[in-house]
Amino acid sequence: MDEKVIQNTHCRLCKSPKLTQFLDLGDQPPANAFLAEKDFAREEKFPLRVAICEMCGFVQLAHVVHPDILFRAYVYVSSTSPIFVRHFEGYAQDVAETVGGMKDALAVDIGSNDGILLRPFQALGARVLGIDPAVAIAEKATEEGVETWPEYFGEELAKRILKERGAAKSITANNVFAHIHDLDNILKGVEALLSDDGVFVIEAPDLIVLLRDKLFDTVYHEHVSYISIRPLLPFFSSHGLRIFDVKDVESHGGSLRIFACHEKGRYATTERLAARIKKEEDLRTQEPETYQAFAKEVDGIKTELTRMLCDLRKDGKRVAGYGAPAKGNTLLNYFGIGPELVEYIVDDSPFKQGLFTPGTHIPVTSSSALQEKTPDHLLILAWNYAEPIMKKCEPYHAKGMQFIVPLPSPRIVE
Ligand SMILES: [Zn+2]
The missing domain is CATH 3.40.50.150 (Vaccinia Virus protein VP39)
Incomplete structure (x- = not known):
């Protein structure tokens, strides 16, 4: 493949052309492409849509981005x-x-x-x-x-x-x-x-x-x-x-x-x-119907979380994020959550600190930011580490900071 992105026209397994799209997450930059401010204008986005093969039931993306763009410069160790x-x-x-x-x-x-x-x-x-x-x-x-x-x-x-x-x-x-x-x-x-x-x-x-x-x-x-x-x-x-x-x-x-x-x-x-x-x-x-129901539920989460964050903002509350994993970027981009709703994101990886999240351009910093400008709410984007993150941030929680866990349905942990 020579192009940066190609449309996936046939099932990767059974080669059937009957791919039914069920979730459209919009155009997004690669989820691991953290970037510096000077590179904002050069940022590239590609369609992120999920489909199911009607013949064999294999779930796959409707587009494929060239692996060199995604993997050659991988920093995750x-x-x-x-x-x-x-x-x-x-x-x-x-x-x-x-x-x-x-x-x-x-x-x-x-x-x-x-x-x-x-x-x-x-x-x-x-x-x-x-x-x-x-x-x-x-x-x-x-x-x-x-x-x-x-x-x-x-x-x-x-x-x-x-x-x-x-x-x-x-x-x-x-x-x-x-x-x-x-x-x-x-x-x-x-x-x-x-x-x-x-x-x-x-x-x-x-x-x-x-x-x-x-x-x-x-x-x-x-x-x-x-x-x-x-x-x-x-x-x-x-x-x-x-x-x-x-x-x-x-x-x-x-x-x-x-x-x-x-x-x-x-x-x-x-x-x-x-x-x-x-x-x-x-x-x-x-069955395609299973995934159509799933997509509807995802849109429900989108409505709920963005409403929650907007309401907090209106009340003058400050929200920061914890964890800048790839999956956090899918959520932020699809939900349209940028620095106006989440002020900064804390991540322990020095490779990401000092950079901005792809697409949404939220600054990524070390955990010392929590000390210097403690938020009212902390959105946990690395949900699979929610427990250790909450434990680590307990001193801020004790002083009144509340946690927001976005999935499977958005909730505030008081
Ligand atoms: Zn198939």
Whole structure:
């Protein structure tokens, strides 16, 4: 793809042209594109619309932004968070137990970031190779002992890895499978590189959780797909692969860990997978009507939250935000919340401090701002960390500052 953005005309999985749009979040800049004031005029926006395939029920964005715009300069470095480190240690353990040990076997991680998952694989005795297009992060990971190639994974690269390193016993893709437009190329690569007894493991946010908790803010340009199991089954099968297990995991409010192997691989299909398929049927996750109802609920949240903030402003109250994650930007942009309603946003990442939120141009600062200009209300945009944030801000709360949690329905915590 050469253009900056293309319209997604055919289902990513079954290739049907019958994509029905159900949620239009408007034109938005990439959700991680924090910027300096001098760059406001140059900011680019792209359509953010979600559709469902009428044939297979796969939920996907109606437009795809070029991955170089989204990922090449990625600054998010995951190992900084101890919660993530523990999560990935458990993840590597889970994969190793599934395959019966990883000692001396090759573990390849797609979208490996700073090596957060491959490090625990190393500790289990595996040989590791990371693949990540973010050049600076790949370089740093390699320097720190996790060899990482600054590339996009696909069939061609898989063949190169196979030639140089042999077959992989585990191939993992965390929060990256849902980021990739050309999934055929990914599965062709996996099919080529995976050893006969190997497993391919995907972790991605669960579409059922998105529907249940109204997490429309997890929609942004990076997330071109929203994962449920049923549409994936025939797609994997068409590439000689078979999904044999799926587990619920905590990350990002609720994710799926999906296990696949070669069609004739030695892994038996689990009860868990059957139960999940049944659950999707019961919740009608392949029906467009389910999503039309969801979009209506999202608009209800929009009305409620913006009214709440406008009323507070009218009463002369000062509102600040806590957390500047990508999802916060989807919410702010869609709801049209700018610096006139939210004065500033506190974020602990030094990469974001001193910059402004994409699209809405709210200044991002360190938490010292809360001390200097304590707001009356604090809008928690990183809702998945609401508990630790409220704990951390308890001294301000004790002095009268109130918290606003926006989802699943806006509420003030007094
Ligand atoms: Zn489809």
